[in-house]
Amino acid sequence: MNLFCVGISHHTAKVEARERYALPRSEEVLRTEIGCREALILATCNRVEVYGTSAAPIVTEQIVNCLTGDGGGAIGDTGAFYRYEDDECVRHLFRVAAGLDSMVIGETDILGQVKKAYASARESDSVGPLLHRLFQRAFRVAKQVRSRTEITRGAVSVGAVAVELAVKIFGNLRDRKVLILGAGETSERTARALSSRGVTDIRVSNRSLERAENLAGLVRGRAISFQEWTFQCREIDILISSTSADEPLLTPDILSPLVRERSDQPLFIIDIAVPRDVAPEVNEMDGVFLYDIDSLQSIADQSLTLRRRQIAAGEGIIAEHVSDFRNWFGRESDRPAAPGRETPAGLDEGALRPSQL
């Protein structure tokens, strides 16, 4: 039995090339036209991959042509495609599911996409016992890599870093009050990210009240007059500032009397304006945590570096599972097939439950 993976990804091709192969394709074509016994197509914005098994070898060109819709006849351009077989195929899938092969290392969306691809292939009866076992094992490996290493630790985008810091300071964000100063796009994105974490009290202040009202409508907040924003610092928990002011709007002199009126709650200031809206000295005040765009970006970079350092630990976990899977695959391949059955002995799909895998 041949187990293989043929694919194209962000490592080997630009989006212009990848999108040619990302059109919806049914696994059934792979089975009926080129003789795959089992087939599964994983198509995401960063990769298009075919996982399959076959009794006789199938060349990469045939699979590529299937993906482009040229059937099994014409030979397409396969330069950007990679091919993995047997152990390497298993290892590759485990790396993909665990997020080690992703553009943003450790991202977790890919596992959901792999699960979706698996469910879709099962619906079309294209998943047999081997791919079933392989993918179930991949889900387990991904979970282990995530829980045993720090591959998913730390946010890797400015907005996500801001939200993560807010959570580290306040814990639950549900009852927190947020003020957006300046109706910029990044402020809106950050406010939306905070909103997705449960923040409901969002206030927007802008020199143009109309723009403030527009943004308030988008983030389900309320507009505040620009003359009033400093007084809000007495009660808000998070300030997101991105105005186009030439001089700092918030200095220790302005903030000190307001902070004294606060109930000892920390104040988290995210200053994404360039030039900065908040004087750096504000960070020296007790209970005030100031982050500008560079410091947020630097944390995002640190997280990415941290995640990269975790790759070796993740590879170690994967190597154990690849070896385990190889042993199982070897045993099953050596067994003679039962009469009337095309699948390896003992691989009754219905009999395989996640607990057995």
Added chain:
Amino acid sequence: MDRALLIASTFCYLTAVARTLVAVRARIALYGRFSFFAIGAGFLFQTAFLSVRGHVLGRCPLTNLFEVFIFLAWSVALIYLVVGPTYRLSLMGAFTAPLVFALQAFALLAPIDVPNQARFPANPWLEFHASISMIAYGAFALACVAGVMYLVQERQLKTHQLHSFFYHLPPLTNLFAALTRLLWLGFALYSAGLISGFFTGGPLPQVKMVCAFGVWLFYGVILQGRHLRWFAPKRVAALCVLAFSAAVSVLWAINFVSPSGPM
């Protein structure tokens, strides 16, 4: 036999410390559960030790500095086991284990397990006074641990240098809430210990009384200062560390100046 139990207990705490160091060094995920169970095992051995020692002495084992340190380590572990999971304070075990290990290792290595020559008749009030005060010290120790965690996290947030274990620390506001509760718990227990001291019947040693009231006053000022918002959270955290260091020093000093030792 009793020392073997103590060595086993110390080994459990050492395991928790080593696990944390390895995890931090290798930048791999820290398991709060591991610390919890290691400290739990250490606590069981400690309890067995104190029980054996108590049977031999025929009273609460707080007759010399060695026993005081073990009882203090036991109280810290007890409060951690109660408080840690309740407040879901991840990584608290990683900070608690070194403290308990240090207290216990010091007690084992230093030549302080000297039998107390002073003989007093069994006195339930005296034993209650000593033991409840020690448990209060446990709460103060945990407040100190929470204070250190707060200061570490606050520093990282201020300097924007986030170490990998930053992600395991509990949120700053939750940590401060737990610290305040631990201070109140310790203060209430310590007050009960002080009051019960008046019922022991014997003459009250002046040095002990002054020291005990000094510690009580220190924590009282911290709590009052917090209540009236004289002190910012960061200052409260720093004062918790300072107060506990002072309290342990006082405990040590009492042993030398008081003829009856720690009790």
